[in-house]
Amino acid sequence: MTRLTLLHNANPIASISEYPAVWTDNTTKEVLFSLNRTTKDEKLGEVFFWADNSSLFEAAPNFIASFDPNDIRLNLFVDDGVDRDLVPVKRIVKHKGATDNVGLVNEKLLRSSEMLLIMAEAKAQTDVNEGSRLLSQLRKERIIGWSATTYASKEELLKQIEMERRHELCFEGHRWFDLRRWELPIVKSETNKTLEVGDFHRLMPIPKSEIEANPVIAKQQNKGY
8 A cells, every 4th residue: 555655645636627638638647657649540539439420339327327416527528419410429528639639639547546546445445434535535626515525334435436436437448347356247227238247248258269379278268158
């Protein structure tokens, strides 16, 4: 924990006023590692939508509803738009970047806010008060008017950290791994589908090329495949 604390103290999270500029690359505040993108590279933002408004993904209604009304992140990450067929969509614009080159933005691989959430989750195991303080430290810089909150139990605090990771790290590739390591079901309410804990589909098969190239693992394919 000491090394994480030192790292975070040397690179504090962006304040509530600085945070929007993180996502347009107008500041590198709290960005510890990033993958720089140039006009010759594929655009990170185009994973979600293109400049012609063709939307590849939408934000789920239950995800949108889970935000505090005063959370500045929701409007930074999701907006109301129309696709190229003029159908209303909830566009994912977290990686929109500069408006004159839609989708061109550096990929933030590691940020101080993630470090703060890791610290809070670790502290939740032994010191709920300190874990609550660390979580409130982040929420104070994301939710207008947030009041410091101390949670009653480890279980309640971990539930709050789970939700905070979903909000802070959304559309950055963390959610799948969080649900797996916490052994939680993966629910897609819009399609009425649930991938239960223990379902072999939660673990991908070892590629055939790897099995054929390595006789040691030839008979070690993951269960179910």
